[in-house]
Amino acid sequence: MLDYKFIKDNLPAVRKNIADRYMKADADLVVELFDRRNAALRALEDERKKRNENAAAMKGKLESEARQKLIDEGKSLKERIAALEAESAALEARLDEEGRKIPNMAHPEAPLGKEDKDNLEVKRVGEPTKFDFQPKDHVQLGADLDIIDFDAATRVSGTKFYYLKNQGVILELALVRYALDILMKKGFTLFSTPDVAKTEILEGIGFNPRGAESNVYTVEGEGTCLIGTAEITLGGYYSGSVLDRATLPLKLAGLSHCFRREAGAAGQFSKGLYRVHQFTKVEMFSYCLPEDSDRIHEELRGIEEEIFSGLGIPFRVVDTCSGDLGAPAYRKWDLEAWMPGRSGGEWGEVTSTSNCTDYQARRLNVKFKDEEGKNRYVHMLNGTAIACSRGIIAVLENFQRADGSVAIPEALVPYCGFSEIRRLSK
Numbered sequence: 001m002l003d004y005k006f007i008k009d010n011l012p013a014v015r016k017n018i019a020d021r022y023m024k025a026d027a028d029l030v031v032e033l034f035d036r037r038n039a040a041l042r043a044l045e046d047e048r049k050k051r052n053e054n055a056a057a058m059k060g061k062l063e064s065e066a067r068q069k070l071i072d073e074g075k076s077l078k079e080r081i082a083a084l085e086a087e088s089a090a091l092e093a094r095l096d097e098e099g100r101k102i103p104n105m106a107h108p109e110a111p112l113g114k115e116d117k118d119n120l121e122v123k124r125v126g127e128p129t130k131f132d133f134q135p136k137d138h139v140q141l142g143a144d145l146d147i148i149d150f151d152a153a154t155r156v157s158g159t160k161f162y163y164l165k166n167q168g169v170i171l172e173l174a175l176v177r178y179a180l181d182i183l184m185k186k187g188f189t190l191f192s193t194p195d196v197a198k199t200e201i202l203e204g205i206g207f208n209p210r211g212a213e214s215n216v217y218t219v220e221g222e223g224t225c226l227i228g229t230a231e232i233t234l235g236g237y238y239s240g241s242v243l244d245r246a247t248l249p250l251k252l253a254g255l256s257h258c259f260r261r262e263a264g265a266a267g268q269f270s271k272g273l274y275r276v277h278q279f280t281k282v283e284m285f286s287y288c289l290p291e292d293s294d295r296i297h298e299e300l301r302g303i304e305e306e307i308f309s310g311l312g313i314p315f316r317v318v319d320t321c322s323g324d325l326g327a328p329a330y331r332k333w334d335l336e337a338w339m340p341g342r343s344g345g346e347w348g349e350v351t352s353t354s355n356c357t358d359y360q361a362r363r364l365n366v367k368f369k370d371e372e373g374k375n376r377y378v379h380m381l382n383g384t385a386i387a388c389s390r391g392i393i394a395v396l397e398n399f400q401r402a403d404g405s406v407a408i409p410e411a412l413v414p415y416c417g418f419s420e421i422r423r424l425s426k
């Protein structure tokens with residue numbers, strides 16, 4: 001969340017930022033609650049001081065009348081303190097509730113816009129794949145090659161689930177190991193994270209676990225949720241900690257399943273593996289000094305580019321617009337791979353990387369001790385190394401051949417143990 005004093009001191013800019021992000025939040029109400037909370041705390045402190053003075057006076061030698069007066073005053077102070085404590089607690093809870101609705105400030109160069117069509121292309125690597133035959137989409141390729149089964153998954157688990165089969169299983173594992181090997185060489189500490197996290201961790205990261213618009217599966221009666229990304233579990237790893245400045249930046253990589261409700265996700269670009277309720281992903285995460293976060297953000301983007309360049313998949317980089325940033329992100333880059341199976345070909349998001357500055361750290365209370373010995377909030381960043389479901393789309397659709405087979409990208413052959421996918425004979 002944003003610092004309340006920052007909101008108060010920069011109210012016009014915060015109001016504009018909320019409008020630019022097309023979000024619902026009331027910065028004026030937050031400032032009002034902040035002032036009322038502070039006033040209640042000052043009044044509470046004054047009454048507690050009077051109580052201490054009253055208690056000290058009671059220890060002296062007093063006439064009975066004077067003692068009774070102090071006793072009566074003490075009772076009155078106790079009642080006033082209890083009332084102020086209740087008022088302060090209620091204001092604190094309301095302030096926290098409204099404060100969490102305020103999004104992070106956006107980078108001044110982030111393009112203004114409402115949705116992904118307003119994102120700004122800043123780089124392109126490779127050109128859209130061309131074929132001398134009519135290319136298939138990954139749904140058809142998966143069925144023809146007997147490596148993806150949506151129908152059986154729908155019967156067993158419901159829509160937007162899938163089975164990977166045969167070489168499809170090996171392809172997913174190859175993508176995971178390919179990404180992890182790159183991250184290990186770059187000094188990331190590898191994790192296989194839990195697929196469940198406490199509600200307060202999700203809220204700290206910036207996910208909304210409740211309501212019709214939530215994209216989160218909650219575990220009933222447990223106070224936990226299924227994670228939508230290892231950003232949640234990696235971001236929660238050091239919650240409540242004061243990190244050693246000398247160890248920063250910390251670079252973590254998490255392998256996990258990801259669960260998303262994808263409520264309302266429809267349309268031709270959502271079919272197949274593109275929007276599913278469960279998938280496997282390798283996520284990058286960094287805790288760093290505030291002055292280093294812009295540089296670390298570029299490093300994470302560079303790693304994403306290296307991964308997809310190494311696969312030989314055409315992609316472009318877009319600067320995400322204000323309305324598509326999400327509440328925690330200060331700036332976000334998306335990588336969009338060329339997906340030939342989309343009605344003659346279209347770009348589709350395969351990774352993103354976000355600099356969330358200290359927005360998440362404030363919620364999760366992750367700090368470092370600066371050179372003057374003061375505790376300050378770290379900056380936290382995240383980025384997708386590989387989302388396997390979308391990686392599989394990009395591989396199948398870009399490397400398909402006229403005879404219906406699919407070539408394996410050269411970088412993945414050592415991990416797969418085969419160089420092409422053909423339907424296995426029964």
